[in-house]
Amino acid sequence: xxxxxxxxxxxxxANTVAVILALVPVxxxxxxxxxxxxxxxxxTFWPKKWTFQNYRGIFKTSEFTHALINSIGIAxxxxxIAVVLASMAAYAxxxxxxxxxxxxxxxxxxxxxxxxISLVTPLFNIERTLGLFDTWPGLIxxxxxxxxxxxxxxLSAFFREIPWELEKAAKIDGATPFxxxxxVIAPLAAPGMFTTAILVFIFCWxxxxxxxxxxxxTNARTVPAAIGFFTGSSQFEAPTGSISAAAxxxxxxxxxxxxxxxxxxxxxxxxxxxxx
Amino acid sequence: MTVHAEPTTPVATGTPAxxxxxxxxxSEGARAERRLGWLLCAPAVIVMIAVTAYPIAYAVYxxxxxxxxxxxxxxKFVGFSNYGAVLSSPYWWHALLxxxxxxxxxxxIELVLGMLLALLMHRTxxxxxxxxxxxxxxxxxxxxxxxxxxxxxxxxxxxxxxAMLNNAAPLTHYGQAIAVIILAEVWKTTPFMALLLMxxxxxxxxxxxxxxxxxGATAWQRFTRITLPLMKPAILVxxxxxxxxxxxxxDNIFILTxxxxxxxxxxxxxxDNLFTxxxxxxxxxxxxxxxxxxxxxxxxxxxxxxxxxxxxxx
Numbered sequence: 001x002x003x004x005x006x007x008x009x010x011x012x013x014a015n016t017v018a019v020i021l022a023l024v025p026v027x028x029x030x031x032x033x034x035x036x037x038x039x040x041x042x043x044t045f046w047p048k049k050w051t052f053q054n055y056r057g058i059f060k061t062s063e064f065t066h067a068l069i070n071s072i073g074i075a076x077x078x079x080x081i082a083v084v085l086a087s088m089a090a091y092a093x094x095x096x097x098x099x100x101x102x103x104x105x106x107x108x109x110x111x112x113x114x115x116x117i118s119l120v121t122p123l124f125n126i127e128r129t130l131g132l133f134d135t136w137p138g139l140i141x142x143x144x145x146x147x148x149x150x151x152x153x154x155l156s157a158f159f160r161e162i163p164w165e166l167e168k169a170a171k172i173d174g175a176t177p178f179x180x181x182x183x184v185i186a187p188l189a190a191p192g193m194f195t196t197a198i199l200v201f202i203f204c205w206x207x208x209x210x211x212x213x214x215x216x217x218t219n220a221r222t223v224p225a226a227i228g229f230f231t232g233s234s235q236f237e238a239p240t241g242s243i244s245a246a247a248x249x250x251x252x253x254x255x256x257x258x259x260x261x262x263x264x265x266x267x268x269x270x271x272x273x274x275x276x
Numbered sequence: 277m278t279v280h281a282e283p284t285t286p287v288a289t290g291t292p293a294x295x296x297x298x299x300x301x302x303s304e305g306a307r308a309e310r311r312l313g314w315l316l317c318a319p320a321v322i323v324m325i326a327v328t329a330y331p332i333a334y335a336v337y338x339x340x341x342x343x344x345x346x347x348x349x350x351x352k353f354v355g356f357s358n359y360g361a362v363l364s365s366p367y368w369w370h371a372l373l374x375x376x377x378x379x380x381x382x383x384x385i386e387l388v389l390g391m392l393l394a395l396l397m398h399r400t401x402x403x404x405x406x407x408x409x410x411x412x413x414x415x416x417x418x419x420x421x422x423x424x425x426x427x428x429x430x431x432x433x434x435x436x437x438x439a440m441l442n443n444a445a446p447l448t449h450y451g452q453a454i455a456v457i458i459l460a461e462v463w464k465t466t467p468f469m470a471l472l473l474m475x476x477x478x479x480x481x482x483x484x485x486x487x488x489x490x491x492g493a494t495a496w497q498r499f500t501r502i503t504l505p506l507m508k509p510a511i512l513v514x515x516x517x518x519x520x521x522x523x524x525x526x527d528n529i530f531i532l533t534x535x536x537x538x539x540x541x542x543x544x545x546x547x548d549n550l551f552t553x554x555x556x557x558x559x560x561x562x563x564x565x566x567x568x569x570x571x572x573x574x575x576x577x578x579x580x581x582x583x584x585x586x587x588x589x590x
Contacts, residue, residue, distance in 0.1 A: 007401075007452075008401070008402075009399045010538075011396075011399075011401055011402070011403075012402075012403070014396050014400065015396070015400055015402075015403040015406065015407050017394060018393060018410065018411065019406060019407060019410040021463075022410040022411045022414055022467070023410055023413060025414075025425040025426060026413055026414075026417065026425070026427050026428070028428070028429055028436065029421065029424065029425040029428070029586070032425075032428055040434065041434050043434055043435060043436055043438065043439035044432055044436065044439075049379050076326075083431055085320045085323065086318045086320060087322065088316040088317070088319065089316060089317045089319075089320040089321075091316060092313040092316040092317050093317075096310075096312060096313040096316075097306070097309060097310075097313070098308050098309060098312075098313030098314060099310065099312040100313075100314065100317075101313070104320075104321065107321070107324060108324070110458065111324055111328050112424065113520045113558075113570060114328060114525070114567075114570070115524045115543065115563075115566045116526075116543075116566055117524065117526065117546045117547060117566055118332060118335060118563040118564065118566050118567040119327070119328060119331050119332065119335075119336055119561060120546070120547065120550065120563070120564075121338065121546070121550050121556060121559045121560050121563050122331035122332070122335040122560065122563075123327070123331050123332040124550065125334070125338070126330075126334065126558060129520060141323070141326075141327060142327050142557050144323055144327075145323050145324050145326070145327030146327075148320050148323060149324075152320065152325045158362070167498055176486060184561055189384060202416050205418065205523060206418050207418060208418075208419060208420050208526070208530070209526050209543075209547070211525065213547070213550075213551070219418040224418050224419075224420040224421070225416075227325060227420065227421075227424070228420060228530065228531065239430060240434060243424055244424070244428070247418070247420075247421040248422055249419065250418055251417055251421055252414040254417055254418070255413065256296050256411070257416060258409055258412040258413055258416055259409065262405065262408055262409045262412060265406060265412055265416075266471055267410070267467070269384045269415075269471050269472070270471055270472060270474070270475035276282040
């Protein structure tokens with residue numbers, strides 16, 4: 001199939017338009033974060049005067065640095081717990097026959113569709129009574145619960161693709177069950193678990209509603225929630241620059257994931273949904 | 277690998293003899309498997325129930341009480357009067373209308389754009405990886421970050437988009453603000469739709485397309501008569517996911533308008549009743565009503581359109 005020059009130009013234009021539309025809003029917030037306070041209201045797309053002042057400013061306030069530590073810590077711990085628990089359940093779903101399997105799948109589906117706002121009111125009250133309000137566990141627990149359906153879906157799709165006969169073959173070759181697991185199955189399962197971890201991490205990193213509802217101080221408030229309430233480094237200054245700089249900082253991990261693991265993310269997103 | 281494979285052969289021939297032996301212990305084996313299955317699922321199930329089932333039951337209870345956080349001692353069982361208050365309030369119906377408009381319009385636009393993007397990624401002879409990487413950025417970016425980008429872009433004297441339209445201030449007008457909210461929502465979530473549709477496109481056999489082409493079908497005929505019908509399951513799943521997701525819209529509105537100029541969705545209304553009005557009873561009633569709306573939408577999709585609930589085939 002030879003593509004003519006004209007067709008090539010057509011596809012090239014379409015590709016370019018898609019890429020530009022996807023990236024312009026991101027470039028805009030990057031540009032704002034480098035604008036000098038004197039030019040931030042000049043409404044030009046690129047800064048006329050570049051400065052690191054906004055970044056220096058936010059890293060000096062505990063409001064941002066605490067939030068960044070909270071974001072990283074809470075998202076990592078929640079992701080780790082969710083992936084471990086989801087792997088156990090997904091292994092059972094993919095490999096074992098037991099009554100109640102469809103109940104588990106139905107329940108995960110229900111939770112995946114659950115409106116988070118419906119839980120905010122009761123969770124707010126429950127966490128205040130239990131002393132979990134405005135603590136790390138107070139956010140980690142709901143994140144694990146909402147990360148689990150995503151994890152169980154993606155992982156059971158991945159686990160179904162693993163050639164499990166290899167485990168038997170390894171045992172016949174004299175491997176102990178532990179060796180069969182660590183040397184044969186774990187390396188095969190690791191890519192799926194890693195992909196799932198990225199998706200769950202993005203979910204936790206992204207959350208805003210739980211983060212603003214179940215926290216009240218820098219104790220556990222994550223970056224998205226913190227920048228929602230930023231007031232600027234001085235009260236006479238609109239916080240545009242600070243918010244943009246903070247926004248760019250929390251976008252960096254996402255860009256890194258996307259650049260390094262583009263294929264995995266696509267496979268993870270589509271495996272659970274389409275293959276069912 | 278071949279060295280490892282060889283010893284398995286004699287065992288493989290021995291399997292039929294072993295089957296009979298195994299069948300006798302099947303019930304015991306099945307019981308052990310069942311126990312292991314439950315054991316492995318238990319932690320996940322416990323967390324999910326603790327965070328969703330129990331609170332939603334508690335929300336039902338709270339919604340039947342008069343419970344103002346400022347006067348917690350005066351909490352009192354009032355039956356369905358909170359629901360009466362919400363359902364007779366114009367705010368609830370306006371929020372529902374706004375939410376439905378945003379949901380229907382943004383999902384419709386996303387379906388069209390997502391399909392175009394999916395076709396592009398499926399068919400483009402070069403640059404496929406670049407496009408895929410670029411569109412994953414809107415998918416992965418924090419919604420609040422994207423919402424700020426759009427907010428500043430449309431703020432007069434700060435934003436380039438506002439400057440391009442003679443210092444327009446769309447976020448201060450009801451209709452235009454809704455349009456900006458939809459724009460932000462569409463930009464953020466079209467990639468997700470496109471990726472699901474692209475996976476659906478991959479399932480359409482190339483041979484059918486070629487055969488139809490030989491028979492003289494135009495590109496449009498091939499798309500509507502072959503591609504679309506074969507993609508129906510993928511499209512319905514993508515629509516179901518996105519509709520339920522759009523109905524819960526919160527982050528974008530919170531940052532863009534904070535619900536000002538009557539742009540509040542049901543989620544924003546529920547949030548305000550809890551954290552501004554501090555009314556747990558009314559807030560819980562709204563929560564339960566939103567939950568019911570989501571359940572109705574899911575039911576309509578699965579029964580009405582015959583969308584296979586993901587996982588139902590397992």
